[in-house]
Amino acid sequence: MPTDPAAPQEKAPSRNFIQQIIDADRAAEKNEGRVHTRFPPEPNGYLHIGHAKSICLNYGLAREYGGKFNLRFDDTNPAKEEQEYVDSILDDLHWLGADWEDRLFFASDYFDQLHQWAVQLIKAGKAYVCDLDADQMREYRGTLTAPGKESPFRDRSVDENLDLFARMKTGEFPDGSRILRAKIDMASPNINLRDPVMFRIKRAHHHRTGDKWCIYPSYDFTHGQSDSLEGITHSICTLEFENHRPLYDWFCEALEIHHPQQIEFARLNLTYTVMSKRKLLQLVTEKHVAGWDDPRMLTLRGLRRRGYTSESICAFCERIGVSKVNSTIDMAWLEDAIREDLNERAPRALGVLRPLKVVLTNIPEGETLEMSAPNHPQKPELGTRTVPLSREIFIEQDDFMEQAPKKFFRLKPSGEVRLRAAGIIRCDEVVKDASGQIVKLHCTFDPDSSRKVKGTIHWVSAAHALSAEVRLFDHLFSCENPDDVPEGGTFLDNINPNSLEILTNAKLEPSLANAEPGSHFQFERSGYFFVDPTDSKPGRPVFNRTATLRDTWAKMKK
RNA sequence: UACCCCGUAGUGUAAUUGGUAACACUAGGGAUUUUGAUUCCCUCAUUCCAGGUUCAAGUCCUGGCGGGGUAGCCA
Numbered sequence: 001m002p003t004d005p006a007a008p009q010e011k012a013p014s015r016n017f018i019q020q021i022i023d024a025d026r027a028a029e030k031n032e033g034r035v036h037t038r039f040p041p042e043p044n045g046y047l048h049i050g051h052a053k054s055i056c057l058n059y060g061l062a063r064e065y066g067g068k069f070n071l072r073f074d075d076t077n078p079a080k081e082e083q084e085y086v087d088s089i090l091d092d093l094h095w096l097g098a099d100w101e102d103r104l105f106f107a108s109d110y111f112d113q114l115h116q117w118a119v120q121l122i123k124a125g126k127a128y129v130c131d132l133d134a135d136q137m138r139e140y141r142g143t144l145t146a147p148g149k150e151s152p153f154r155d156r157s158v159d160e161n162l163d164l165f166a167r168m169k170t171g172e173f174p175d176g177s178r179i180l181r182a183k184i185d186m187a188s189p190n191i192n193l194r195d196p197v198m199f200r201i202k203r204a205h206h207h208r209t210g211d212k213w214c215i216y217p218s219y220d221f222t223h224g225q226s227d228s229l230e231g232i233t234h235s236i237c238t239l240e241f242e243n244h245r246p247l248y249d250w251f252c253e254a255l256e257i258h259h260p261q262q263i264e265f266a267r268l269n270l271t272y273t274v275m276s277k278r279k280l281l282q283l284v285t286e287k288h289v290a291g292w293d294d295p296r297m298l299t300l301r302g303l304r305r306r307g308y309t310s311e312s313i314c315a316f317c318e319r320i321g322v323s324k325v326n327s328t329i330d331m332a333w334l335e336d337a338i339r340e341d342l343n344e345r346a347p348r349a350l351g352v353l354r355p356l357k358v359v360l361t362n363i364p365e366g367e368t369l370e371m372s373a374p375n376h377p378q379k380p381e382l383g384t385r386t387v388p389l390s391r392e393i394f395i396e397q398d399d400f401m402e403q404a405p406k407k408f409f410r411l412k413p414s415g416e417v418r419l420r421a422a423g424i425i426r427c428d429e430v431v432k433d434a435s436g437q438i439v440k441l442h443c444t445f446d447p448d449s450s451r452k453v454k455g456t457i458h459w460v461s462a463a464h465a466l467s468a469e470v471r472l473f474d475h476l477f478s479c480e481n482p483d484d485v486p487e488g489g490t491f492l493d494n495i496n497p498n499s500l501e502i503l504t505n506a507k508l509e510p511s512l513a514n515a516e517p518g519s520h521f522q523f524e525r526s527g528y529f530f531v532d533p534t535d536s537k538p539g540r541p542v543f544n545r546t547a548t549l550r551d552t553w554a555k556m557k558k
Numbered sequence: 559u560a561c562c563c564c565g566u567a568g569u570g571u572a573a574u575u576g577g578u579a580a581c582a583c584u585a586g587g588g589a590u591u592u593u594g595a596u597u598c599c600c601u602c603a604u605u606c607c608a609g610g611u612u613c614a615a616g617u618c619c620u621g622g623c624g625g626g627g628u629a630g631c632c633a
Contacts, residue, residue, distance in 0.1 A: 328569080
């Protein structure tokens with residue numbers, strides 16, 4: 001049917017507040033209509049899902065408006081930064097799919113320019129060298145409710161400031177003995193404007209500039225200028241920098257340079273996890289997890305190893321939106337995003353996590369039947385594969401109940417159930433050991449599966465099964481907000497002791513022996529699994545459970 | 559007790575800039591199903607509170623209340 005151009009159009013997709021700002025800027029032809037964003041990580045840790053939100057936002061905006069996107073490392077504090085982090089961030093960004101083309105920058109590239117600008121501000125009487133030490137600085141700064149007082153060094157002459165700053169640079173003074181400050185307003189209600197630090201003396205080896213410098217610019221004296229130098233139009237950061245914006249603006253104006261607009265949005269919070277670098281680091285260093293790429297960690301490396309795809313993470317970031325409201329997203333949204341992606345792309349397989357042996361008494365010993373199973377029920381074009389069936393098979397322990405409730409559609413004594421892609425079995429006998437534990441089931445197999453049966457279960461032929469290690473993960477914390485602890489407690493008290501379960505005796509269909517590390521499968525009725533890229537060996541894959549399938553039965557039991 | 563930001567279903571994001579609350583996820587129902595999966599339907603808010611302006615307020619004004627941020631020579 002031809003579309004009628006006069007017909008009411010689909011409602012315009014809603015615009016978030018940043019898009020609205022950019023729309024307005026472009027309408028006013030600000031920056032000649034250009035859009036240029038950037039992602040500015042400090043290389044002092046690994047990227048996590050919260051960074052992904054920022055990356056998708058910045059990169060997405062640049063693409064949407066046909067603009068540019070830069071990657072810039074904010075490396076102004078050599079004491080905390082390392083090349084290792086630079087490398088991992090580069091790698092994670094590539095994986096995520098962000099493309100900065102040839103625009104990879106480092107704030108440390110601008111140290112000379114920043115130094116020059118500092119001299120310029122000194123000459124303009126807008127910056128001075130202060131001899132107060134850190135404790136004195138704090139005293140003079142005042143408090144949230146009380147104004148600060150001016151430093152006794154505030155009115156030094158330009159020449160003296162120039163001389164002192166030059167000597168700071170040449171290394172004449174010890175660390176912390178002097179500092180270069182902007183001369184703004186010690187009584188400002190915004191503490192960031194109470195003569196903030198521009199350059200500090202710090203003898204530390206920088207991962208890029210080595211020992212060239214012993215003075216380093218502060219964040220506030222670096223960030224806006226770096227944006228400016230790169231022609232950034234919209235400098236997007238998180239809410240805690242709101243109070244820094246007046247200072248960002250002050251430096252751009254005092255220096256009379258291109259003035260990007262800082263825009264703040266709410267950082268991502270998720271239930272059942274922590275997001276701060278400090279806490280993630282603590283989890284790693286105190287060995288509550290195996291490392292930065294532990295599949296339970298919401299670092300990009302952790303998610304990647306867990307089996308999350310970059311597409312699912314971007315879809316998630318798209319779905320959560322962006323605003324200035326402090327909010328906490330339900331972890332279920334992340335799980336939903338990966339299920340949605342993997343449901344499409346993951347080929348199906350049969351895998352029994354906790355095996356229970358079943359003897360199909362009417363199949364002769366040594367005989368192997370070849371069953372044909374679809375690789376994807378909704379995508380016949382993905383074809384089928386052969387799954388062997390023989391006298392002894394494994395089924396999931398949960399799929400048999402001796403005393404079954406009425407709604408239990410699986411196997412029970414004298415009951416029938418369908419074996420996926422095979423046939424129907426009837427449970428004739430429950431075999432137990434001396435202690436009453438169920439050892440195995442005796443069933444009869446009916447290859448005619450045209451009959452209607454309530455339940456269908458997965459299975460694996462015992463003689464052909466691949467025994468594999470399967471790792472199951474749960475939330476790292478057992479409550480929605482791990483930081484919600486009684487007096488004297490810490491977030492570590494809320495660690496979920498059962499967040500990792502390793503199954504060493506899972507039974508998988510034999511085709512999985514050749515599963516490629518880094519590939520995804522759905523074990524039918526169970527979940528999505530990822531072949532661990534670092535621990536798998538040829539012929540001996542290790543599977544990480546990325547996510548379970550939705551399970552309405554499990555919910556009914558509650 | 560200072561300044562700044564923010565309050566819309568359980569969660570998150572919208573609402574053509576003053577025109578009668580939408581979308582997604584969750585939850586609860588139902589249909590289909592050789593995965594209790596997928597898919598598909600249905601149900602769930604008078605927008606923090608109180609005044610005010612207006613024919614009309616989630617949107618504007620005033621005053622409350624609530625949440626968050628800020629006192630590194632961290633970013």
